[in-house]
Structure formats: C-alpha cells, structure tokens
Amino acid sequence: MRVITYGTFDLFHEGHRRLLARAKELGTHLTVGVTTENFDDARGKLNVHQSLMERIRNVQDSGLADEVIIEEYEGQKIHDLQKYDIDVFAIGSDWLGAFDYLRDYCEVVYLDRTKGISSTELRAEKRAVVRIGVVGSGRIANRFAAEALFVSGIHVEGVYSRNPDNVRRYAERHQLAVQASSYSQLLANVDAVYIATPHETHYDYARQALSQGKHVLCEKPLTLQADQAAMLTKHATDRGLVLMEAIKTAFAPGFQRMIAVARSGSIGDIRSVDATFTKLEYGDLRELRGESGGSISELGSYPLLAIIKLLGTDYLDVSTYSTRDSESGVDVFSRIDLVYPHAIASARVGLGVKAEGDLVVGGTKGYLYVPAPWWKTEYFEARFEDQTQNKRYYYKFDGDGLRYEIAEFVSMITSGSTETFKLRPTESIAIARIIENARSRAISFG
Ligand code: C2G
Numbered sequence: 366m367r368v369i370t371y372g373t374f375d376l377f378h379e380g381h382r383r384l385l386a387r388a389k390e391l392g393t394h395l396t397v398g399v400t401t402e403n404f405d406d407a408r409g410k411l412n413v414h415q416s417l418m419e420r421i422r423n424v425q426d427s428g429l430a431d432e433v434i435i436e437e438y439e440g441q442k443i444h445d446l447q448k449y450d451i452d453v454f455a456i457g458s459d460w461l462g463a464f465d466y467l468r469d470y471c472e473v474v475y476l477d478r479t480k481g482i483s484s485t486e487l488r489a490e491k492r493a494v495v496r497i498g499v500v501g502s503g504r505i506a507n508r509f510a511a512e513a514l515f516v517s518g519i520h521v522e523g524v525y526s527r528n529p530d531n532v533r534r535y536a537e538r539h540q541l542a543v544q545a546s547s548y549s550q551l552l553a554n555v556d557a558v559y560i561a562t563p564h565e566t567h568y569d570y571a572r573q574a575l576s577q578g579k580h581v582l583c584e585k586p587l588t589l590q591a592d593q594a595a596m597l598t599k600h601a602t603d604r605g606l607v608l609m610e611a612i613k614t615a616f617a618p619g620f621q622r623m624i625a626v627a628r629s630g631s632i633g634d635i636r637s638v639d640a641t642f643t644k645l646e647y648g649d650l651r652e653l654r655g656e657s658g659g660s661i662s663e664l665g666s667y668p669l670l671a672i673i674k675l676l677g678t679d680y681l682d683v684s685t686y687s688t689r690d691s692e693s694g695v696d697v698f699s700r701i702d703l704v705y706p707h708a709i710a711s712a713r714v715g716l717g718v719k720a721e722g723d724l725v726v727g728g729t730k731g732y733l734y735v736p737a738p739w740w741k742t743e744y745f746e747a748r749f750e751d752q753t754q755n756k757r758y759y760y761k762f763d764g765d766g767l768r769y770e771i772a773e774f775v776s777m778i779t780s781g782s783t784e785t786f787k788l789r790p791t792e793s794i795a796i797a798r799i800i801e802n803a804r805s806r807a808i809s810f811g
Contacts, residue, residue, distance in 0.1 A: 366392030368453045369445060371436050373400045375413045375517040377423035378494055380457075380479035385429040387476050388455040396449055397424050398436040407439065409763030411772035413517045414779075446470040458540065459514050481542030482520040495775050496522040497582075498543065498551040500570050501561035502535040505584060509559055510539040512767035519775045525551035526562075552577050557778065559611070560584055564657040568593045571608065575600040580607040582774045585666035589657055591798035598790040607777045608790065609770070612670050615788040616769035619742030619760030623726075623735060624674045626758065631747060633729030636708050638675050640668035640724045642740060643698075643715035659695035660714040661687070661803050667740045668712030669701070669796045670788070671724055676705050678795040685807040690717075701803045741766055 370388045374381050374397075389395040399421050405413050415423070417435065424430050434445065446454065446467060454467050457478045467473050482494050497519055499506050510521050523543025524535045536544040545551035548570065552558070557580035560570045568588045571581045575597065587610040588594045601608035614620050627635060642664045682704040687696035698715040713720065722737035731749035735742060743762040748755050773785055784790060 366452045367394045367396070367450060368392035368455055369396040369398065369449065369451045370455045371398035371400065371442065372457075373405055373410060373413055373517060374420045374423050375415050376494055377420075377427070378482055380482060380520075381423070382427055382429070383479050384455075384457055384476060385424070385427055389429050391453050391455055391474060394431045395429060396432045396434060396445075396451070397430040398434050398441075398445065399424055401435055401437040404437050404439075409515055409761070409768065411516050411768050412519075412775055442467060443470060478540050480540055481522060494518055494520045495557055495580075495778050496520050496555045497557045497559055498522055498545070498555035499524045499535070499559050499561065500526070500548070500551065501584075502526040502528075502531040503561065506535065506559075506561040507538070508765055508767055509561060509771070510535075510541075512764050513771055515764060515768045516771045516775060518779060519771060522555050523551055548573065549577075552579055555579060557582065557607075557774070561611075563655075564589055564662055565655075568597065571597050572600065575604060575606055575608065578604065578606065580774070580778050582607075582609050582611050582770070585610055585612045586662060586797055586800050587793050588797050589662060589801060589804070591794055591801050594794045594797040598794060602783060602790075605781075605783060607774065607783055609774050609777070609785070610666075610788060610793040610796075611767075611770050612666050612788060612796075613766045613770050614667055614740040614742065615670055615674070616773045617742050617760075617762055617766055618769070619744065619758070619762060620671075620740075621787060622758060622760060623733060623742055623745050626745075626747065627675055627726050627728070627733055632726065632731040632733055634707065635675055635726060635728050637727035638672050638708070638710040638724070639713075639727075640671045640711075640739065641713040641720050641722050641737075642667045643713070643718050643720050643722060645717060645719050654693055654695070658693065659687075659699075659804065660697055660716045660718075661685075661699050661701070661800055661807075663716060664714040665699075665701065665712060665800050665803065666796055668714065668724075669799050670792075671739075672703060672710040672712060673792050673795055675726060676703075676708050676710055678791060680705050680710075680799075683799055683802050683806075685803040687807040687809045689809050696804070696807060696809070699803065699807060701799065703799070 368391045453472045455474045458475045461475050525545035526532050532544050543554045558574045560583040574581050680703045685701045687699040690697045698718045701712040703710045724735040724739035726733040735745040
C-alpha cells in the first residue's frame with residue numbers, strides 16, 4: 366500500500382512527526398509532499414519561516430518518509446495520486462472534509478491532529494511554536510482558531526471561558542489540549558492569549574496575562590477607557606511583552622498599501638476621510654445590551670483606525686451624533702466627526718442599519734475610493750479629474766482576514782519587537798480615547 370501526505374512542515378515539531386508516523390503505519394511506502402513558498406502564498410498560508418530546502422530536510426531527518434516531493438500548484442494532488450500510484454491519502458483532521466474530492470482516486474484518511482505542543486523555546490536561534498490560549502468562545506473566537514491554522518509558528522493550545530459547557534464545545538470543535546476551568550490554568554499552559562470576551566472584561570484579562578509574562582492579542586476595542594489602554598501599554602512595554610489590538614484591517618496587505626499610497630502624496634494633501642461600517646445582523650444581541658453595547662463600541666474601531674492612520678492622532682476636536690434604541694438606550698447609528706488642522710474626517714457606524722460601507726479619502730489632487738467592504742481591503746482606486754490618470758490597485762485578502770493580524774502577532778513575538786508600525790500602541794490609545802469621548806458626549810436622538 367502506497368501512502369501520501371502533504372504539508373508545509375515549517376519549524377518541524379511533535380505534531381508533524383506523529384502525523385508522519387501514523388501516515389506511514391497506513392501502508393508500506395510513504396511519500397511526503399512539501400509545499401513551495403509560492404504554493405503557500407497562493408493558498409494563503411502565512412509566516413512560514415524556513416526555506417523549502419530546510420523544510421524538506423526536516424521531513425527527511427524524521428526518517429519517516431520513503432520519498433519526498435514538492436507541491437507547487439493547486440490541483441497537483443490529483444496528478445500525484447495517479448502518477449505515484451497512491452492507495453491512501455492521509456492528512457491531519459484539521460482538514461476534515463476538505464479532501465473528500467480525492468476519494469475518486471484513492472482512500473482518504475483524516476488522522477487526529479496532535480493537540481498539545483510542548484516546546485516553548487522562543488529564542489531566535491531555535492525558533493519554536495508560540496502556544497496561544499483563547500479567552501472566550503463566541504463567534505470571533507471560533508473564527509480565530511480556524512484562521513490560526515493558516516499561520517505557521519502558532520498553536521492554539523487551549524481555551525477558557527466562564528461557561529464550562531462552552532469551553533468543552535470549543536475545545537472539542539478545534540481539538541485543543543487544554544480545557545481550562547480557570548483563567549490562571551489557561552495562563553499556566555501558554556505563551557500568549559487572544560482575548561475575545563465582552564469589551565468591558567478586556568482590561569482585567571489583559572492585565573492579568575501581562576503580569577504573568579504572557580503576550581496579549583486583544584479584540585477591539587482594546588478598552589473602553591483611554592487611561593486603561595495606556596496602563597496596559599505601559600505594563601506590556603515595561604515587561605518587554607507584545608500587546609496588540611486585534612483590528613484585523615490594520616494588518617491586511619491592501620489596507621496598508623492604501624494608507625501608503627494616500628500618505629505618499631499621490632492624491633495631494635489629504636483633506637477629508639469618510640468611512641462607514643454598518644451591520645444588520647448582530648448574533649446574540651449582546652452588542653445591543655448593557656454598559657458596553659452600541660454601534661460605537663462595537664464598530665467604531667474600524668473607521669477610526671482608517672482616520673488615525675491617514676490623518677494621525679493630533680486632531681483638534683471630536684463631535685458625535687447618535688440615534689439610540691428606545692428599549693436598550695444604546696447608540697445604534699452614530700457619526701463621529703473629527704477636525705484636524707487641515708482636514709475633516711467622519712466615521713459612521715450602525716447596528717441594525719445599512720448604509721454604503723465605503724471609504725473615501727479626499728485630497729488636493731484626487732481621491733482614493735475603497736468600495737464596501739473597505740475594512741476587508743482587496744481593491745481600491747485612485748481617481749482624478751483627468752480620468753485617464755485613474756489607477757486600480759488589487760491585493761490579496763485570504764479567509765476572513767484574521768490570519769494577517771495573527772501572523773503579525775507571532776512574528777513580533779519571535780522577533781522580540783513590542784511595536785508594529787501597522788498599529789502602534791499610541792494609535793490604539795487614541796482610538797480608545799475617541800471611543801470614550803464619543804460614547805460619553807454624543808448628542809443623542811431617539
Ligand atoms: N499536524 C498535526 N498536528 C499538529 C500540527 C499539524 O497532525 N499539531 C499535521 C497537519 O494536520 C498536516 C501536517 O501535520 O497534516 C502538516 O501540517 P502543516 O505543515 O501545517 O501543513 P498544512 O498547512 O496542514 O498543509 O497541501 C498542503 C496540505 O494541504 C496541508
């Protein structure tokens with residue numbers, strides 16, 4: 366029986382070794398396909414550290430492969446199965462269902478993924494995998510675990526949430542080693558945490574993690590009070606730890622290029638920024654309840670990110686107009702206006718309201734237009750009065766985009782840097798300050 370399996374095999378670890386060992390047991394001859402840089406790029410796998418040669422050597426050194434081939438294009442698996450006369454295709458269970466289409470050619474086996482990764486060696490000369498724990502088990506936490514599979518160098522080790530049933534369900538669904546019954550138990554098993562809990566709980570979870578020497582990736586808004594964001598930043602900096610606010614847009618390749626194009630003067634001096642983000646559906650209605658609910662706290666981070674990245678943090682004034690839900694009293698549609706010395710910006714956010722979700726950056730020579738959903742920036746245009754000068758820009762935005770922020774977080778940890786230009790701590794604090802101001806001083810209707 367001839368068996369085949371594929372993978373990137375970056376920073377070769379116990380999970381990879383066990384996968385190969387079990388694949389080999391399924392037959393008498395094991396072929397291992399190792400992905401090329403180009404193929405990983407095309408399939409949206411990020412943060413691969415080692416070269417193709419090093420990764421091939423990893424597989425050879427395991428002594429488990431009878432033959433190593435390279436995988437360089439989409440659809441190659443079908444060719445390989447026939448070319449190498451394969452009987453069994455084996456792959457880890459994180460891919461469950463994804464390769465059922467190969468059943469027309471051979472047997473397809475999904476092998477249980479190795480849950481825990483023991484090594485915590487993070488020294489530059491011996492890079493290892495960052496073990497991360499997820500705090501919270503809701504929608505965004507689920508998307509995080511799925512997207513983390515596309516980032517090399519990180520392993521979701523466990524989960525903690527206040528409800529034990531949710532912890533169990535989440536850990537089973539994502540095949541995690543640690544189902545933590547307390548937050549400290551989670552912290553004891555990881556190098557970093559991803560905080561995806563209700564906004565008002567971010568500060569305490571982040572603070573506790575930092576004080577135990579763990580890096581923190583925290584959902585937006587980092588905090589609802591600017592002084593708390595500043596305190597967390599100081600804790601992280603004092604300890605040499607990474608504290609990153611998870612505003613996914615900030616890390617998307619297209620968004621970064623849009624900022625660079627705008628700031629490089631191609632549309633002249635920036636005079637206006639208008640950004641809108643509205644959402645009709647909001648899961649369990651949590652967003653519409655309680656102290657921390659409402660469109661500003663829920664969605665404000667995105668348009669404010671665009672404004673801050675384009676115009677900076679030295680605004681002169683903020684004014685906010687909101688309509689409120691008559692039952693819950695939270696803001697459901699809001700406009701936050703910021704005045705800068707030479708520009709005016711407007712952020713519009715809505716829950717249960719729909720408006721065109723685009724971003725327009727007006728300049729003295731032309732403007733940039735980013736169509737909805739601009740926060741998943743894939744495409745934008747520079748437009749001028751002389752239309753022959755118009756230019757279109759296209760970028761990749763794989764999955765739902767969380768992988769870009771995860772990749773940035775991991776690479777900061779492994780490189781030992783505590784600040785990224787893509788979203789600086791001072792910018793997160795400024796966003797928290799505007800959100801705090803907007804929520805407390807909005808002129809309200811309804
Ligand atoms: N794996 C595992 N346990 C882990 C980590 C990985 O069993 N803790 C398995 C994966 O399920 C996969 C193999 O090890 O079967 C290689 O993993 P990666 O190097 O992450 O490669 P991957 O992105 O899964 O490539 O064509 C490429 C393949 O589709 C899969």
